[in-house]
Amino acid sequence: MHFLDIADRVSExxxxxxxxxxxxxxxxxxxxxxxxxxxxxEAVEAAWRAGVGDVGENRVQEALRKMxxxxxxxxxxxxxxxxxxxxxxxxxxxxxxHSIDSERLAQAVHEHGVTRSMPADxxxxxxxxxxxxxxxxxxxxxxxxxxxIAGFTGMRVRGVMTMAPLEAPEGELRRVFGxxxxxxxxxxxxxxxxxxxxSMGMSNDYEVxxxxxxxxxxxxxxxxxxxxx
Numbered sequence: 001m002h003f004l005d006i007a008d009r010v011s012e013x014x015x016x017x018x019x020x021x022x023x024x025x026x027x028x029x030x031x032x033x034x035x036x037x038x039x040x041x042e043a044v045e046a047a048w049r050a051g052v053g054d055v056g057e058n059r060v061q062e063a064l065r066k067m068x069x070x071x072x073x074x075x076x077x078x079x080x081x082x083x084x085x086x087x088x089x090x091x092x093x094x095x096x097x098h099s100i101d102s103e104r105l106a107q108a109v110h111e112h113g114v115t116r117s118m119p120a121d122x123x124x125x126x127x128x129x130x131x132x133x134x135x136x137x138x139x140x141x142x143x144x145x146x147x148x149i150a151g152f153t154g155m156r157v158r159g160v161m162t163m164a165p166l167e168a169p170e171g172e173l174r175r176v177f178g179x180x181x182x183x184x185x186x187x188x189x190x191x192x193x194x195x196x197x198x199s200m201g202m203s204n205d206y207e208v209x210x211x212x213x214x215x216x217x218x219x220x221x222x223x224x225x226x227x228x229x
Contacts, residue, residue, distance in 0.1 A: 003046035009223050010050045017210050017217070024211035033077050033199075035220035037062070041069035043224055048072035056098075056218050060090055067093060079161070079199075079218055081135065084108040091120045098161040098199050101125040101135040106149055113154025123161040123199055124149065124187060128179030129172075134163060142183055146190035159197025159215070160184045164205055173205050177212035 010032070017030050033056040034047035044055050044066055053073075057063035058080030067076060075095040082091070082099055087108045091097060100106050100122045113119040124146075125136035137145055149157060162180040164173050180200050188195040201209025203222035210217065 002042050003224060006046045006223060007050040010047075010052055013206075013219065013222060016207055020207045020210035024213065026213040028198075028210075028213060028215050030210055030214060031216045033079070033216055033218045034223055035079065035202075035218050036066065036224070037220060039224055041066045044070045044074060045072045047223065048074055052223075054095075054216075060086055064090070064093065082109075087112050092116065092118070094120075096121050096123065096158065098123045099125050099135075100155075101137070103145060103148060106152055106155065110152035110154035115154075119153065120155045121158050122155050123159050123197060124157060124183070126160050126162045126180055126183040128162045128176045128183065129165050129168075131165060136162070137183075139179055139183060139186075142186050146187050149187070150190040150192075157187055157191040157195055159195055159199065160187065161199040163202075164200070164209075166204070168205075170208060173208045174212055177201075177209050177214070181213050 031054055032052050033054045034052045035056045036043040037058050047055060053075060054077060055074045056077040056079040063076060077096050077098060078094045079098045082097060084105055091109060091112060097120060109120055109122060127134045127136035127138050160180050160183045162176060164176040177200050180198055184195060184198055197215050198213050199216040201214045201217040203219050206217040206219060
């Protein structure tokens with residue numbers, strides 16, 4: 001059986017999250033999203049057995065394949081980029097899409113949600129680091145964009161997702177994660193009280209993210225070990 005030590009890993013992560021919540025003082029509940037990228041369906045099943053009921057995938061096709069290969073009743077999260085031409089027939093398979101990174105994608109998701117009379121639950125991806133290589137709305141453009149997004153009734157905005165630079169110093173991490181909190185506040189003013197989630201923090205920085213208010217952390221390596229290349 002693969003991932004024999006995952007229960008111990010999950011237990012340690014939960015303890016660290018609890019301590020980080022106490023240090024940060026935000027008193028939030030934190031959901032662990034097990035990122036199974038490049039691992040097989042057995043990683044999904046191992047996470048479920050270890051008490052992790054949320055699984056994140058970066059690629060649509062990889063996620064859909066694993067959905068068909070496992071019976072574990074997990075909640076699926078799309079944490080990677082979603083192409084507009086893949087919204088139809090895809091977005092309804094996910095409990096939450098973390099990566100609404102442009103007005104055009106938001107429009108496509110909205111239109112599909114209206115067509116099927118069922119809005120999709122989404123997070124707005126924010127580029128709080130200012131890196132050109134990262135997608136998402138900037139903090140400067142978000143106030144105007146949030147007013148438009150609020151009119152998209154085919155989706156429900158549940159919060160914000162961001163990514164910090166890899167191997168960034170702690171001060172930079174806190175700046176980025178603080179920016180995501182600011183983005184959530186902007187969206188709350190436009191989109192209402194459902195905007196509660198902060199998806200931020202990965203295996204290398206999740207404790208700082210939780211201290212800064214993360215309600216969802218996306219963890220792969222720390223749960224499953226190094227990914228296959």
